[in-house]
Amino acid sequence: GQQLNQSPQSMFIQEGEDVSMNCTSSSIFNTWLWYKQDPGEGPVLLIALYKAGELTSNGRLTAQFGITRKDSFLNISASIPSDVGIYFCAGRKAGGTSYGKLTFGQGTILTVHP
């Protein structure tokens, strides 16, 4: 089935460093989302992108919807220890039988060393 290729799979960084991760697809999505999952919890929505080329920020997080609609990236600036977790991209196509259906990337495990 449809999959999103998310990279990198894991990152080990020092506190204060910037982080970048991305997601690519072989097909077009109309919505790109970025979620964070803390241990023992469910994913929490960080940023939602609805238009090709859109660049959206949420505090230290910035995400962009690729102009081809086949990719998206997430940047985290000046990382802090509480940024630790698994980051997922997710894409959604419009209408039809995939109504509401999200396809997730494999996740990026982020570790931040103090």
Add this chain to the structure above:
Amino acid sequence: DTAVSQTPKYLVTQMGNDKSIKCEQNLGHDTMYWYKQDSKKFLKIMFSYNNKELIINETVPNRFSPKSPDKAHLNLHINSLELGDSAVYFCASSQSGLAATYNEQFFGPGTRLTVL
């Protein structure tokens, strides 16, 4: 608190048993979902219900049967549990709409199912 809640948080059972996981949302959403997260953390949708009507049914074994008694609840019943069913199961909810910026999915805390 407004949220998506799931019970139980942990479920350990023997192979062959039948078990249920319950999900409730008090966000007033009309769409609910079940996801499975495997040991590699990959999240995959299983089912989706909109106004108690099944709208997404991925290639899930028919041992899995979702039931939505009302818009606020979506339960997952699993018959004849197998070792491969061990995973974390997440419930989620959202509000449907044609606008691009309709409410996104809110996830519950997950139910860790271990089949021995």
